[in-house]
Amino acid sequence: FWAKKRKKKLVSAKDVFYAIDKHIARHDLVEEKIQDSILENTLNVDVKGFKVGQVNGLAVYDLGDYSFGKPSRITVNTFIGSKGIINIEREAKLSGRIHDKGMLVLSGYFSQKFGADMPLSFAASITFEQSYGTIDGDSASSTELYGLLSSLSEIPINQGIAVTGSVNQKGEVQAIGGVNEKIEGFFRICKARKLTGEQGVIIPKANVQNLMLNEEVIQAVKDKKFTIWSVDHIEDGIRILTGIGCGQKHKDGSYTEDSIFEKVRLRLVEFARLSRTFNKNLLNDKKTEEKNEEEE
Structure with a gap:
């Protein structure tokens, strides 16, 4: 025409x-x-700075004749407890079955990584902020896992980087759909707020073959104003987001000093200790109270 x-x-x-x-x-x-x-x-989306337990996820909106990517803030809070990972969307009945499965797979990886040598005594709440419709799909499971690791280790995540990719129980990052729309959607927000050269998107390595980006994004990548990282494992992604490696596991169950995984492990150990101390004190208080009642 x-x-x-x-x-x-x-x-x-x-x-x-x-x-x-x-x-x-x-x-x-x-x-x-x-x-x-x-x-x-x-709608709150940061594209610069560093935050603990906060990461930019990416979703695709499909309008039939047109689809586009939208960044969403995902936050994670961790605390002493026994409920493990709490999916707020599921609790609010705003989570689809595939998203629920993704969260359970995430939990399986985390439990195997840190629960093989000790019982886990923690709780974590994970949510898509300012989301009021149903969330489905598992393409944010790696993003949610990064937020969980950041919250427990108290190491901040680069807010100039958005993430997409599902994760399996072995920590491998798997392919997702809509990779081009997701990258272009985040790029447009970064461009509107001024490109810094430190912004970009982490995608699964398996999706590199699907890339067919518009000329503007390609030129920004060539000019080193925007970066696209491809990863095949969670450990690669968290290093990009935080600048700190996960560390190697030692025979005693610990990891390399000051690594992400070692900080997570130490936090979990502290949670377990505090929980045990609290329960012990509670039991002692109860026994003392019962003894006083008997004496009266």
């Missing part, structure tokens, strides 16, 4: 790109409104 309108006999790349741009312009109203909400801080 556009080639004919320009009175050309052959369709050129210029005509194709122009047609794509026009298609987007006809359907991207919802995307523009969401981006405006983020830029106005109505």
